[in-house]
Amino acid sequence: MTLQTWIAAFLTLCVFSFLYKDNPFYRFAEHLFVGAAAGYLLAVQWQNVLIPNVWTPLLHDHKLVVLIPLALGLMMLARAWDKGAGIARWSLAFYVGIYSGVAIPGYMQAQIFAQLADAAKPFAPGWGAVNSALVLVGLLTVLAYFFFSAPHKGVHGAGARVGIYFLMVAFGASFGYTVMARVSLLIARVQFLLRDWLHVLPGP
């Protein structure tokens, strides 16, 4: 058993102690995490991004084009001073423009057009038609619920009410999955404590 395992186990127990009530051990672990995470982030960014993508191309390969993104990045830091906010806006404008140009077509293609094409396809054969019909009814009624330019009355209102049931089923499925995800996190910590720390479980 290594010193790292003992430290990890101690910090895990510190965090779990919050389940009893707030206490100094929990706050110590919380603050340690924030500090360590910030330091780690900085080190990884320097080692994995700035050195191979900026430092080496500029100083060893003499690629002067790297100066452009470097200057834009440094201009972002000017926001730290009141008078430098205007300089930072140039970088932000560049970023927003590029990001919009890149993201909007990708989003439209993957999330709108491809999904629309799938929703408009013919019904599946056999029992698959039941699924297809459910998807169609769900799509139309949920859209009816989120259509707020007309009052939810008559046929529109009935459709919207059916849409609420589809939404509730979707939220229920999502919540069930959320419970499973959170329980998974607990199980992994318990596995760590019982196996790696206390050695009462067999190894992986």
Added chain:
Amino acid sequence: MTWVRQLLAIDRRIIFLLVGAGAALPLLFPLNLPVAVTPRVRAAYDAIDALPPGSKVLLSMDYEPDIMAELFPMSVAVLRHCFRKHVQVIAMTLYPAGTGLGERAISTAAKAEGAVLNRDYAWLGYKSGFQVVMIGIGENLRGMYPVDFYGTPLDSIPVTRHVNSYAQLQMVINLSGSSAADYWIQFAQGRYHAPLVIGCTAVMATDYYPYLSSKQLLGLIGGMKGAAEYERLIDTFGDARRGMDAQSLVHLIVVGLVIVGNAALFISKRSGGDGGGPASGSMTR
């Protein structure tokens, strides 16, 4: 009724203890409940299994320690499957804290299957900027990753020597706990038409069902359950399968508590109570 009021005002720490015991006991005394394989995970397995030996896949492990419980066993299972099939893996991460986890997942799988660095897999490490990296790989892999995680130029690595974009990759696999998965769908699949398999946390899984239906994804592995299914398919017994007994027992406890809590609330209201109300240490706080 007194017992109903007491039940509704139960100290939440008793519930924590119940859930904790539910998580720990099945690990100590396994029940070996069966793990059924769903079509979504089977589709992911079949897609990877169909790759001929020597194929190259890009595996992006986009997660950090907060969700490693779900995605780390999944990473190990997928990597072991690839290594067994002699599919070469080019691995990377879009999260800074994912570097240590990704490296650990690869070394665990490589040790189990006898895979060798640079011959069977390459580890590119972390690079910042989701969309920038995905588009960068589509245009020129070396522009984004001049060297691998250990500083070796990509041209010196057999696995990456002839890879310059998605065109030379037979598949992209993304194991993610964030919106990174959306961007892989938009860019790797949507823009560069790379065949895509996604593994995600259970919280996210329902959001990606429509992409399976529209064939934008070849397969979907969701949460620890999905990882356990994958472990079963490759006939290993990893952390995900070990955890499924505990998962099932805690789910039963949660369902039981929801039923008991609602029944008690219903009885309390029928008998003219106010439903218990928030009391000191109650579960409603």
